[in-house]
Amino acid sequence: MLSKHFSEHNFVSGHTACSGCGQSLAARLVVDAAGKNTIATSATGCLEVFSTKAPQSSWNIPWIHSLFENSAAIASGIESALRYLGKIDNIRVISQGGDGGTADIGLQALSGMLERGHDVLYVCYDNEAYMNTGIQRSGLTPLQANTTTSPPGKVSFGNPKLKKPMVEICAAHHIPYSASASVGYPQDLQKKVKKALSIRGPKYLQIHCPCPLGWRYDPSLTLEIARLAVQSGLYPLVEYEYGKLSKVFKVPKPKPVEEYLKLQGRFRHILNKKEELAKIQQVADKNIEYYQLK
């Protein structure tokens, strides 16, 4: 007899994500919050690979994966078809991609979709590197993170760049809603999904998803690490509406970034380097000031 959880959820058991995978949790929280009248797309990446190895699928809603950079364009086509069929008011369209498939190779299609005003919620699962291909650096890899293409070495401290400000880039398209969330705060995440889907027009939601394999930590720490990222100010949870910052998740007593970094193997190389640590603390401090998180 089939367990109840197979009919209750829109993303079900049996997928081959790593134990403790933040993205698999985020994906389920998103499509569960969206409900059964939802069509979803995915870019190439961990999520589609571990959820749809032929002939199986973990998706309990209609779902399509095409290529790496076109999730938003496929979603635009689905939305246009639903509009033509007169079904766009009853069916939600969610376009999904990882940080690479969104901020790098998928940026063009995403920007086009936002500009054209399609009624689609775009969700970026931000695990801060190209995880599916083996932990390579992406446009959303944070400062000093160790990835295979931004490794620390004799003349390097890891990734030398800051995260591309995707929430602001999307907000600059003057879309009704652009926000960030974290698997560490699952209820806030689902609230934001429901809020976004209640709005007609293009929406963007970026979700911080810790990755046990890529960030090098024990799977049981996924939620704690996600919370520390928010509590340190390194991953601010914000909401923009029509281009203006409207709400932030307050962090009245921000934790020092070291508490977040020391749990992850990808930052191990800078824990004993005060100058490099200070650079990361500066990023957090700037966020706290800019978004008035305190």
Add this chain to the structure above:
Amino acid sequence: MREFLEGSQAIAKAVKLAKPGVISAYPITPQTHIVEGLAQFVADGELNSEFVNVESEHSAASVVLGAEACGVRSFTATSSQGLILMSEVLFNIAGMRLPVMLVCANRALSAPINIWNDHQDSIALRDSGWIQFYAENHQEAVDFILQGYKIGENPKIMLPVMVCIDGYILTHGMEVVDIPSPELVDKFLPPYKPPYKLDVEEPLSFGLLGDPTVYMETRYAIQETLKDVLKMIPEISVEFEKIFGRRSLRLVEDYKTEDAEIILVAMGSVCGTIKDVIDEERDKGRRVGLLKIITYRPFPKEEILDILKKARFVGVIEKAVSLGSDGPLYTEISALFGASKDLPQISGFVAGLGGRDITKDAIKEVIELTLKERKSCIFMDLNKELLWEDFRVI
């Protein structure tokens, strides 16, 4: 109704008759008039379609992929760089068995950048699993679109169709063409009813990970389906004739080949010029003929063999070359004869690249060269002054 139309307008009207629900395209010369014509129909309320102005060809192909996956008939058009940019998506569409319709206004590939006609763009996609038709004139363009939708959307086929038309020659040239009435088109082309689609009532997952244990069969299935397309084309053609009163889509068209000693092979609008030359040569007593290939993919091997084996000399003229080897059409035709003893002598000619005019004189020269020793790849009408041993700046 017979109208004197620019090719692009005729094509736009044909697409309008097919009633796609989603149209998406990105502008590129010389396809622009086609999508501009469609945009005007939509703007005037004459065509109920979602017209999606995308930010690149890659997205245009992706939008129509998404729309077809939802069970909505769609349309896109492009040329040259656009076709190559969206090539990743085109392979994806064929693999996903979605009957997208694409009109390719054939144009040369960069570099150097060149906006004039040759076949290199669509020929480069011959491995993709797309059905490909090459139109000689405006009427064929119109008719191939209508028949292409019907073939592609057949539930046993479910493959995308590319109707190739020579850029500028067919897109911007003007001809008298019959635009069928909506009533007749509706009789011939029923609404699209896919055997699978994205549907909240019956959720399915598309675009799976296919590992080595399953991938090969998916390609074999397309290969076998394309063989079914070869059989289906003549049947659709008969059905079309019953309703519209003319035969147009065929696998090949043979022009004065029954007793021909020399047969030329070509695709597209150049066939019109070749037919004129053949008439002139026949008047002089020469037994020349033309084998016009209309359906390039699937490649109608039997039909081509049946006609060419009668000749003693064959000259393949094509507007493409597989650099480092020979013209692709020449290569595929030579392969048909294998180790046959009675094969005609086949020579290959590359002409008209980057829009260089293929003149009647050039075709006559091809006939003469075909009679001489066999050569696999002769470039016609080269300007020797533009060829230098070493790099120089002029």
Add this chain to the structure above:
Amino acid sequence: MFSILVAKAGSSKDNKTGSWRSVKRPKFLQKDCIGCGLCKLICPEACVEGEKKNTYAPDYDYCKGCGLCAYICPKKDIEMISEE
């Protein structure tokens, strides 16, 4: 002719990922549970079922033993025990 093209919704149920567990498994004590449902909310495998207080339990056919349920339980009513 066709081959594998689509997958049925939820067909991954045939893949019993519970076999992945080798070190730890969660033990739901069902003692101090307040029925908050957080364990069910955050399971990446979607394999925790339950509706009311002290009714929550994992489906060991799919549980990978990640331990997120034990971490999130506000009453510490879930323990990670050895898989043996």
